[in-house]
Amino acid sequence: MLRVDIITIFPDYFREPFDYGIIRRARAASLVEIKAHDLRSWTSDKHKVVDDRPFGGGDGMVLKPEPIFAAVEALAEARRREDIGPTKRVVLLSPQGKPLTQSLATEFAQCEQLVLVCGRYEGVDERVADVLVTDEISIGDYVLSGGEPAALVVIDAVIRLIPGALGSETSASTESFSDGLLDYPHYTRPPEFDGKKVPEVLLTGHHADIARWRRQAAEEKTKRNRPDLLKK
Ligand code: SAM
Secondary structure (H helix, E strand, O other): EEEEEEEOOOHHOOOOOOHHHHHHHHHOOOOEEEEEHHHHHHOOOOOOOOEOOOOHHHOOEEEEEHHHHHHHHHHHHHHOOOOOOOOOOEEEEEEEEEEEOOOHHHHHHHEEEEEEOOOOOOEOOOHHHHHHHEEEEEEOOOOOOHHHHHHHHHHOOOOOOOOOHHHHHOOOHHHOOOOOOOOOOOOOOEEEEEEEOOHHHHHHHOHHHHHHHHHHHHHHHHHHHHHHHHHH
């Protein structure tokens, strides 16, 4: 089972999103357990301060290192007591991180503990990235207000790659990025909508022709929308 521990100043942010669809089913089947932890519970002062002004000046506040180090250590210790194996990744969500990819999500899906550190304000004291985390990860080239939506994205991408999470009706191996291409286009009823017809071949029932058409359509769509994938 994959244990996901989220470190955040807004644990209530995660109250509902794991109650739907594939994530809900994966939790019910004990494929994954997800807990959101309040960073403030690892502070030692009366006001539970987690941030401070940046050295060198400038706008905004920075999340302090001590509570984050204490949180990661405490969670590792708690999981050790539960006899969780050593395959652990500690991820800092950050726009300065490496891009999240399907292959990275596949690696995360295979570990036993995934700790996600959510930044806020101007970000997190750099010593967290330097010393504590195994992966500094970005979900795209734009800036969010906090790591929480990014953590949701990582968790969703990872859980659907845990064997058994998708059920028998669909498989991650045929989805976009699994073979370097985007997925092929999908159609359902009606066969004609608003003057637009479903490609004839999909109505023939001829499996080899359909497979050929899908491969070609996937290549064309990848060329059109993501030529960078073809170069790779
Ligand atoms: N000053 C930082 C910069 O310009 O790189 C931006 C900090 S951002 C306002 C606050 C937090 O949101 C970050 O510490 C990070 O946890 C999260 N965040 C923002 N954009 C993100 C992205 N693209 N991917 C992952 N996390 C992101």
